[in-house]
Structure formats: structure tokens, C-alpha cells
Amino acid sequence: MNMFLLAPFMPLQGSEYAKSVDLLYEFIFWLGVVFFIGIVGSMAYFVFKYKRVGEPRNIPQFSHNFALEVTWSVIPLIIVIVIFFWGFDSYMSNRIAPNDSLEIKVYAKKWQWEFEYPDGTRTLGEFHVPKDKPVKLIMSSDDVIHSFFLPTMRQKMDVLPGRYTTLWFQPTVEGKHQVFCTEYCGDGHSEMMAELTVDSQDKYKEWIENGGLDKDTPLDQLGARLYKSRNCNTCHSIDGTRIQGPTFKGIWGRTERITGGTTVVVDENYVRESVMDPNAKVVEGYERGVMPTYKGLLKDREVNAIIEYMKTLK
């Protein structure tokens, strides 16, 4: 419903609500264009028309015009009150989630999003919802303030420690939708993304019955995807750059020095241990306590997938 060629300005419209927000956005946009042309146009015209030539002579000196001044105060006042009511109305229409919403708990921490479904399914960095069903997110943070931003749904809400905030949407477009963190939260802020997948009702049912697990993708490809979606990439590079954690490049079979003096060869068991209990063997030169545990967040097939992916990073 981008009526006035503003489509390139806005992300995909993922819900009916997104369309209604865009309509208001366009109204304000074109109103602004009219005012801008009026103001800057008159200014340009006056500069052109009344440009000084020689000494100023016979300049009419008038100091005010009551009727004109009242007009240009009252008309904008009426216009902004209209915008206010429109904006308030559309905001309120999307504050109270319907009772039949699918409720998903969202836990934010530096720098990842974790999702928990009513049946206990937990996912990290990605979540699925069925098309056309209202979804309510009940969100809280483990550490600092984050903010959950779904551009395609035109929705955003801060996620606070020690308190719940909520956000809901009713997706109408199947496919992938980007989630950003929009409250500054430190080094990994710009990597703190997640992916929403809107599935058809049937596909969603299959996904949730599998416990949110992907059964079809080959392990190394799944691992490559998890490396991003599970936010491994926030701290571990694959091109040899040092970030917060050791790079994955050439990691397989490497002998690492461990803080405290021992060494370990990177194999299946060391990777598994590091994922589940990150502080057990920290590579020398890196801080303890930076990496969170993935216990309960990664399923066996997912750990295997990451291991297979690591083997490909020569």
C-alpha cells in the first residue's frame, strides 16, 4: 500500500499494522514536502525578487500583521493535533495483544537473543512463527538494556533487566525477517541480531514438533548457518582476526595453550565441553567469563553441525 512511490524508503510490510504505520508516515512525508516547498520556496523567491541592487531605498517597513500571524499559528496547530491523534490511535491499536496470541518468552543478553516456546522448545538467534497468528513476545534482559526491533513489523520495544516488556505482531508475509538490537549494549551490539521465520501453518507445526530442530540440512551447512544465527560470529572470526575469542580459522586439530599452563588439542570433546562449560578450559590470553554457556540451548545435532563446520575452516 505504498501509494506514493515511497516504497524504497521502508522495509517490507510484514503485517497489516505495518501498512497502517506506513500510511501515516506517508501522510507526514507529503505534508512536510508541502510545508518545505512553501517555506523554502518563498525564501528563494524573495531572495531572487528582492535582491539588493545599489543602496537600499524605499523599503516598506512593516512590523507585524495580526491576522496573518494568527493564521499561521492556528493552521499548523490544527494539523499537528490531527497527526497526534492519528499516531496515538495507531499506537494504541497495537499495544494490547489478542488473547489467543502465541506467547514466546524472549531473553536478551550480551549479545544474543534466546526464545522459549510454551512447549519448552528453546532456540537461539532465530525463531519461527505461523503466518496470520498473533504472536506476543514477553521479554526480559539478563544484563543491560537491549531493544527488540522488527523493522518489517514496524515494532520495537526495549528489553530491560528486572522487568518484563511485551510486543506483539501478526505476520502476513512468509519468509525471513530481520531482528536488530537497537539499544546500545557494547562491543557486540551491531552483531546482536536474530532471524524471524514466518512459516505456513503446516510448516510451523512440523518445525515445533521437531523441537525447533532442522533435520534436513547437511551438518556442515547447518553449522555455517548456526555460526551466524547462534552469534558465534560475534566473538569468533573465521578469517584469523582476533575478536573477543580465538578465531575458528584452522582451529580443528590445533593445540591450544590453556590458562594455567596445560595444553589441549581441539577435537570433538573439547569443542563440546567449551560450548557447554566455556570456563572449563579457556585459551591463554583470553578472559574467563566472557562466553555464556549454551547448555540447553544447542541440541546434539546442532553441536555436531558446528563441529563439522569447524572442520571445514582450514
Place this chain on the structure above:
Amino acid sequence: MSTKYVDSVSSVESTAHSENYINAKKGLMSWIVTLDHKRIGVMYLGSILFAFMLGGLMALLVRLELIAPGRTIMGPKTYNQVFTLHGAIMVFLFIIPSIPAALGNFMLPILLGAKDVAFPRLNLASYYIYVVGAIFCVASLLMGAADTGWTFYTPYSTTTGTSVVSMTLGAFILGFSSIFTGLNFIATIHKLRAPGMTWGKMPLFCWGMYATSVIQVIATPVLGITLLLLIMEKVLGVGIFDAKLGGDPVLYQHFFWFYSHPAVYIMILPGMAIISEIIPVFSHKTIFGYRAIALSSVAIAIIGFLVWGHHMFTSGQSELAGMIFSFLTFLVAIPSGIKVFNWVATMYKGSISLNTPMLYALAFLFLFTIGGLTGLFLGTLSVDVHLHDTYFVVAHFHYVMMGGTVIAFFGGLHYWWPKITGRMYSESLAKIACALTFIGFNVTFLTQFVLGSRGMPRRYYNYVDQFQPLHAFSTVGSWILGLGFLLMAFYLLASLKTGKKASDNPWGGVTFEWQTPSPPPEHNFNYVPVATHGPYEYKS
């Protein structure tokens, strides 16, 4: 009206051009311990321009890093420190003191027909407090610069390992400098106006300074208290904002914006005040709607205190609060709009000369109008939820703060440069620099409205590939902008050596400063100035 705006009561014309505030006393000490508002203004001017250069370099680094996704010249931690320094330096060390403490300090007493500000010693104290605050801010750079953003949101700021304490302590100290200047100006405007200068005959610059000073005095203590509480929590572990210690992180945002939104008006009102001086002079015409412009400054100052919650529409504050803050935000748009209409109307049937100060005023009208109109998107609840904390907000406040205040500041600097230094700058180079700045600014920031609408979050070190072309375009704009400022620095400095001597009244203004020599004598006037008519009464 044929009477002169200034009546010479005791004329001492003979010494007028030989002795001025610059050569009246000699030696470094005569500057360091000076009580002359003009010299203090010049010292402030040098300091804030240095801060502007520092903050500008940070901005160029930020833009350079963002030219492509991923690492370009620095890592995420350094990037976060650089954008924090950019914001904090620009806000606390440059924009807030820029017009009031530098240009205002110099011009306000002269515009009022006074010999000095009401409390010259307090004025000097405010400068040294500024210097001490600035040292704390810049010292934090050497001790692991803060990486919190200039807003210092808790609990991030209380848990990060960087030197937040030094930075906030600096901002805390700078607050006192701001309060002292405000107090001084309020007293000066009330008590030291020249004979005959009623409130209704005061130049609009003074009205703008008055409104600004009131906000400085009332709002700044709240920031001081807030930053002190933050330091207490960080150093002593007192639970105020951190949920883990039983505090409330959103409380910090309320405290912070209770100051920092009015502070936006501390920044823009002086800019508007300068524009109200420039446009009538270069149109050779009485300002249109004097009373409306003067009172709208006061209205902005008052309503500006009641809109802070519009920074927090997505913070989890109640719907009722959101509604009230949204409504009040729209109300505050009206007085700003009235001012813009009045400035444009002043040009109608005038005699418009396009000297550099006027070009800056026209650029201000263009850019501030965009800044103001894009504010309508952000005041609207449902649209703001989408745009909040994206590049749309970054673009919006740069249009207001830089396109508005900074452009007005440079307009004022060019307008009063002949009076302050006694020298004229190269008009042709000045026009080129103004054009470069204007073009560079729009290339840099117009693109960011589109980035933000498309969902690009602010304070991002890295970004998804689809945003790359616009980011690169914006970065190129920052280079044009940098070039414009470099050129400006060159011809302004050159004018001090080689510029031709300025006449007393190069622009044909009728306010007090143009009736006294350039540069002004130590006590501003060689006679007792008397205001016999309004500040914009031109002979027709």
C-alpha cells in the same frame, strides 16, 4: 523616525580607533586574569573551536569506519569509544557553550549597551570551570575512553570497564560553567540595559539568550545530580539505577532527559537568536513579528521542560505517559514554526544582500525546516516506534543541531567577526566554504533519513550489506563537509594577518554593536549609549 539609535552623550571619538580591547593591555597575564567579557568571550571562542575540531575529527573517523561493513580502520571497542567521544565533546564542550559563552559573552553586553556583564569575576570563573571540565573529559580519552554513548545509559554505563567516571565528572563540572553563564546573563539583561532600552526594544538576540539562560539555570542542576548518582552507583555500589542492586534503569533515562531535552533548546535557542539578528540586517528591514519571536523563545523554554518522555516511547513507559509526551511535543513545534514564518516574512519586500552571514541564515532556514519537519515523524507515537534509535533520529538531530545551531553559530561568527577582530575575511572564499558545508552536510545526512526509515539502527559498528551504498554516500559527504571547515579555518586565520580593516558598521546594522568602533574599546563605548527606538528600525 530620524533620531539615531545611539545618542552620543559624551563623545571621545579621537581615541576610538587607536585603543581597543585587544591592545588596551599587553601580555599573557592580561588575558589569563582578564575580567573583560570580550576577552573571556575570545578565550571561550578559541576553546570551543578547538573542541569542535576534536569532535569533528572523531566524526570523520566514525564515517570512515562505516564506509563498508565490518572492520575498515578500527575494531568495535574503539569505534564505540570514538562515537561516544564525538557526541560528548560536541554536546558538552562545543554546542552548549558555543553561542552563549563565546559569541554571547562578547556581544550580549554590547547589544544591551552595557560596559560588561553583571558579574565579571563569575564570568572568568565560568571559563576556568569549563577548562577543568574539559580536562576531565579529554583525560578520559587517555584512561580508556568511555564507550557508553554520550547518554551514559544505565546499567551499561555502571558496568562497563571504561572511564565513565572521568567523563561524567567532566560533564558534571561543565554544568557549573553553564549555570554561571546563565546566571550572569539573566542578571545582566535585567539590570544593565542601556537607558531607554525597554524589554520591547531589546534586540532579539538578547531575548534568545535570556530564554536559554533560564533553561541553563533550572535544568543543568538535574543533570549534575543525575551524573553524581551515577558515579555513586558505579564507585560505591549504591543501588539507584541498576536492577541487580534494586534500582531502576529507566529512572536514569527520565532524569537524564529531564535535563537533556531542555538542553536541546539550550543549543537551538541561541542559534535562532542569531538568525533573528542577521535576517533583518541583510534584508534592511524591520523584523516581522518581533513580539511573536521574543515570546516564542520563552514558550519554547517553558514547554521544552515537559516533553522529555518523547525520547522514551519504547522504553516501557506507560501508554498514558506516551500520549501526554507526544501531545506536548507537537505543541512545542508551533513556536518554532512561528519563528520560521516570521523570518521568511521579514525578507518580503526587503533589500536582500547575499553576504556570507546571510548565506548562513538562508542555509539555516533550509536545514532547520527539514530538521523541524522530520521531528513530526518522531513525535508521532506509532511512527516513532519504528524510527526510534535508527539513523532517522541521527539525521533528524544533526539537521537541528548542526544544520540549525552550528550553521547559525558560523553565521554569527561571520557576522560579528569584523567587530570581534577588526578585520574582514575573504568574502569569496567564505562563500565557497559556506557552499561546501551546505552541500557536504546534505550529502552526509539526507541519506541517513532513508537509512533509518529502512531500519538501520544507530550506534552500529557493523551493518547488513543492503545498507552499504547509502553509508558510503554519507561518508563521502563527510569529506566535503570537512573540506568546507578546513577552508573556513584557513581564511579566518588568514584574515587576522592580512584581512583589510573592518569599518565600524560593515553590514549597515542599527543595533548598538555597530555604533561602536571595530574592535570595540575596553569599555565597549566611548559614550553612554541610549536607546531611543527599536533595534530594527531602518530608514525606509
